[in-house]
Amino acid sequence: MGLFAQTVVDAIDTPEVEWKMMAPLLVLAVGAIVLITITSVVPRTRRGGFPAAFTITTAAVAGWFLKVVWSGLGDHAETYGIWRRQWIVADALMIDGFTIFVWGVILLSVFLCGGLLDSYLRREGFDGPEWYTLMMISAVGGMLLAAAHDLILIFLAVEILSIAVYVLAGLHLRRSDSQEAAFKYFILGALASAFLLYGIALVYGATGTTHLVDIFMYRSTNAAGLSPLTNSSMMLAGMAMIMIGFAFKISAVPFHVWTPDVYQGAPTPITAFMASAVKAAAFAGLFRIMWEGFTYYVDDWRPVLSALAIASLVVGSFLALAQTNVKRMLAYSSIVHAGFILIAVYAVPGVTGIGGDDPSRLGIEAFLFYLLAYTLMTIGTFGVLTAAGGVDDANHELADYRGLSKSQPVLAGLMAVLLFAQAGIPFTAGFVAKFRVIAAAAANEAYILGAVAMLAAVVSAVLYLRIVVTMFLVGDELVAHAVTDTDDDAATDGVADETASNDHLGEASTPFGQVYTPKPLLLAVMLAAFGTIVLGVFPQLVEPILTDAADSLSTLRQR
Amino acid sequence: MEVTATWYLILSALLFTMGLVGLLVRRNPLIMFMCVELMLNAVNISFVAFSGALNDVAGRTAVFFVLVVAAAEVVVGLSLVVALMRRRPTLTADDLTALRG
Numbered sequence: 055m056g057l058f059a060q061t062v063v064d065a066i067d068t069p070e071v072e073w074k075m076m077a078p079l080l081v082l083a084v085g086a087i088v089l090i091t092i093t094s095v096v097p098r099t100r101r102g103g104f105p106a107a108f109t110i111t112t113a114a115v116a117g118w119f120l121k122v123v124w125s126g127l128g129d130h131a132e133t134y135g136i137w138r139r140q141w142i143v144a145d146a147l148m149i150d151g152f153t154i155f156v157w158g159v160i161l162l163s164v165f166l167c168g169g170l171l172d173s174y175l176r177r178e179g180f181d182g183p184e185w186y187t188l189m190m191i192s193a194v195g196g197m198l199l200a201a202a203h204d205l206i207l208i209f210l211a212v213e214i215l216s217i218a219v220y221v222l223a224g225l226h227l228r229r230s231d232s233q234e235a236a237f238k239y240f241i242l243g244a245l246a247s248a249f250l251l252y253g254i255a256l257v258y259g260a261t262g263t264t265h266l267v268d269i270f271m272y273r274s275t276n277a278a279g280l281s282p283l284t285n286s287s288m289m290l291a292g293m294a295m296i297m298i299g300f301a302f303k304i305s306a307v308p309f310h311v312w313t314p315d316v317y318q319g320a321p322t323p324i325t326a327f328m329a330s331a332v333k334a335a336a337f338a339g340l341f342r343i344m345w346e347g348f349t350y351y352v353d354d355w356r357p358v359l360s361a362l363a364i365a366s367l368v369v370g371s372f373l374a375l376a377q378t379n380v381k382r383m384l385a386y387s388s389i390v391h392a393g394f395i396l397i398a399v400y401a402v403p404g405v406t407g408i409g410g411d412d413p414s415r416l417g418i419e420a421f422l423f424y425l426l427a428y429t430l431m432t433i434g435t436f437g438v439l440t441a442a443g444g445v446d447d448a449n450h451e452l453a454d455y456r457g458l459s460k461s462q463p464v465l466a467g468l469m470a471v472l473l474f475a476q477a478g479i480p481f482t483a484g485f486v487a488k489f490r491v492i493a494a495a496a497a498n499e500a501y502i503l504g505a506v507a508m509l510a511a512v513v514s515a516v517l518y519l520r521i522v523v524t525m526f527l528v529g530d531e532l533v534a535h536a537v538t539d540t541d542d543d544a545a546t547d548g549v550a551d552e553t554a555s556n557d558h559l560g561e562a563s564t565p566f567g568q569v570y571t572p573k574p575l576l577l578a579v580m581l582a583a584f585g586t587i588v589l590g591v592f593p594q595l596v597e598p599i600l601t602d603a604a605d606s607l608s609t610l611r612q613r
Numbered sequence: 614m615e616v617t618a619t620w621y622l623i624l625s626a627l628l629f630t631m632g633l634v635g636l637l638v639r640r641n642p643l644i645m646f647m648c649v650e651l652m653l654n655a656v657n658i659s660f661v662a663f664s665g666a667l668n669d670v671a672g673r674t675a676v677f678f679v680l681v682v683a684a685a686e687v688v689v690g691l692s693l694v695v696a697l698m699r700r701r702p703t704l705t706a707d708d709l710t711a712l713r714g
Contacts, residue, residue: 252656
């Protein structure tokens with residue numbers, strides 16, 4: 055019966071999955087699903103702090119699994135040489151020091167933002183499991199992005215990362231600002247995705263593959279005939295479009311226009327998450343593509359990156375000075391930080407650097423250290439803003455922060471530490487990070503970039519000092535001013551009255567509205583500030599991980 | 614006259630540009646949103662054209678992933694548009710000016 059014989063299909067080859075190496079990713083993904091399942095069957099009144107506790111625990115467990123993965127990499131030393139890297143899931147994901155470090159940064163961000171969200175949702179009176187679930191799913195997308203080596207998977211990871219955050223930005227149902235921010239973020243994010251996707255299609259057309267290593271090998275072996283469409287202008291156009299797509303995600307000038315609006319309109323803990331995890335993941339994706347896929351085109355993309363970096367540093371630091379809203383100021387400051395991180399991406403080696411020369415390692419290490427330092431600083435700062443902003447994020451004008459040191463000395467002190475760190479004062483993580491980036495730029499003979507970075511650091515220091523001065527020095531006369539100033543400030547007073555009627559919010563009352571500093575938020579901010587100082591005083595603590603990441607990235611690529 | 618892959622690529626580029634221009638010019642949130650979908654699906658034509666020319670199945674596989682992502686974006690995008698429109702039924706993108714500075 056030949057007919058039946060034909061219907062027997064050969065077993066489809068399924069990729070071998072190293073479950074253990076994927077554990078941190080899986081823990082977070084499963085955690086998100088379990089959380090939404092449990093909370094959907096538990097009555098609302100019984101939940102309490104469970105969603106936040108669950109999220110923080112999940113992130114901590116996933117973080118513990120990072121250690122397992124870290125030591126697991128060593129098991130394959132014979133097979134994979136000294137490189138401590140491993141392909142999993144049919145070469146689509148790669149686990150190496152770089153992946154593990156970025157995963158750690160993203161998990162740290164989920165851990166801290168979980169604390170911020172708990173306090174925020176209690177104050178705003180929202181019931182929150184979906185906030186935590188979306189945040190975890192977004193983080194899963196970010197973790198995928200950091201490990202992905204196939205352009206299609208990179209696109210999917212970017213979308214998983216972004217779509218959840220579009221929703222998060224608009225979840226504050228009482229504020230129309232929140233929905234406006236979500237819509238702007240969505241339209242510009244979708245535009246960026248379309249550019250990214252078109253770039254991927256063009257690169258696929260030019261090389262006949264979507265795998266980063268194959269794209270790399272394609273040029274290095276000059277394999278004629280792999281694609282009959284071989285066309286280097288198509289390749290360059292694709293590369294440019296991929297860079298445009300990522301430039302939107304990392305909010306580099308001139309693709310930054312959405313950033314201030316979205317950062318201002320989104321709920322503040324979500325802004326913290328967007329500025330830390332989402333940005334770190336997008337940078338990791340950009341780094342991977344540029345460095346692992348387009349290595350041989352380094353002379354083509356380096357000028358573009360340096361132009362983006364210079365534009366971000368200059369425009370970001372100067373426009374920040376013109377702002378009066380603290381959230382917008384910090385949005386521009388995050389654009390300046392993006393410029394710094396772009397310099398670190400610029401400072402990765404070209405083809406000649408493969409094999410672990412000093413300039414190459416400096417760039418990779420500066421990149422990763424900056425991501426970690428920036429994540430700590432930015433979550434801490436937006437954490438303080440979460441508390442100081444008051445109900446419905448109403449008090450984010452610079453004037454609302456006057457005299458914060460009188461009413462909330464602890465909060466104001468932490469804010470000062472974090473802002474000084476962002477400005478790059480010595481003995482903080484911000485200083486070490488900026489120093490490393492500029493050193494890496496100098497080692498790559500990009501002196502102009504280094505000089506612009508230093509100037510931008512000086513200009514943006516004015517911005518941070520302005521906030522600190524407002525908090526500390528203009529306290530007394532402002533208290534008197536605010537008490538008498540009842541006529542033209544009716545909106546703020548209305549909010550203050552509303553909060554005063556909520557008994558469970560009972561904390562120190564100030565003339566400018568209530569500042570609510572619950573313990574989870576305060577702990578998260580303290581942790582961030584503590585981490586910032588520890589990293590600044592003992593930067594060598596993360597050195598082994600950085601070395602390993604640089605090792606695994608400085609080797610020749612092969613599947 | 615033979616229709617080669619190049620024709621499809623040109624069609625794809627034209628549709629992508631139409632979507633981009635529409636996104637920048639139109640002020641109705643719903644139409645802007647349709648323009649984004651047009652851009653994504655224009656890229657799909659490119660993927661299929663390349664896939665045929667390269668005789669490689671990866672491009673056609675990619676289209677399925679893109680379709681799924683586009684569907685997910687529709688869910689989120691439409692619900693955002695509905696949330697905005699419910700507040701102000703005659704809303705255009707020019708009215709979204711609360712956040713500026």
